[in-house]
């Protein structure tokens with residue numbers, strides 16, 4: 001698969017840290033206390049039309065934290081797709097950071113192809129039950145620029161019943177590129193925005 005992906009992720013969570021002097025009861029250390037693990041019982045299963053997917057093994061309440069997208073940080077030029085082998089597990093980090101890269105036409109991605117956790121199996125849905133946020137888990141208020149890069153953290157957007165597939169919105173910029181290459185969304189949403197049928201109707 002050769003394409004560029006631009007995910008819009010502009011929602012930022014700043015969590016408390018040890019240096020906040022918060023009491024042990026502080027509830028603002030959810031992502032930071034998870035250390036890259038998956039926080040909710042779930043399983044990887046084969047789907048009918050989307051390859052493998054991640055499924056809830058218990059009911060999940062709205063707002064529960066699933067886990068972070070993990071992988072290798074890679075820099076690629078989306079206009080030069082031949083420079084990488086497989087971008088199926090790319091998650092574009094956040095576009096604002098790209099201006100700090102040495103070559104302004106390149107972009108920073110988290111690539112879960114070789115290294116990652118089960119969030120690499122999260123498929124797209126046009127009616128998603130998860131939402132991704134950027135979470136800074138070691139914010140240093142005296143030296144903000146010393147803080148590490150944010151993590152990409154997935155939370156339940158609504159109540160999710162046991163057995164449901166866990167999915168987030170890959171965004172229109174992802175699907176615009178995919179649709180233009182003849183790849184279409186196979187999600188089960190009542191209203192799918194990026195199906196072949198929708199694409200054909202929009203062309204009329």
Ligand SMILES: C[S@@+](CC[C@H](N)C(=O)[O-])C[C@H]1O[C@@H](n2cnc3c(N)ncnc32)[C@H](O)[C@@H]1O
Pocket residue numbers: 049050051052053088089090120121122123124125184185186187
């Ligand atoms: C991050 S991977 C998700 C896991 C993948 N299904 C697997 O088996 O490894 C992204 C890939 O999953 C597939 N995919 C995800 N959501 C999809 C959807 N709504 N419709 C069709 N394919 C989808 C596409 O092949 C996409 O490149």
Ligand SMILES: [Zn+2]
Pocket residue numbers: 016017020022023026027028
């Ligand atoms: Zn706190």
Ligand SMILES: [Zn+2]
Pocket residue numbers: 125126185186187188189191192193194195
């Ligand atoms: Zn869809």
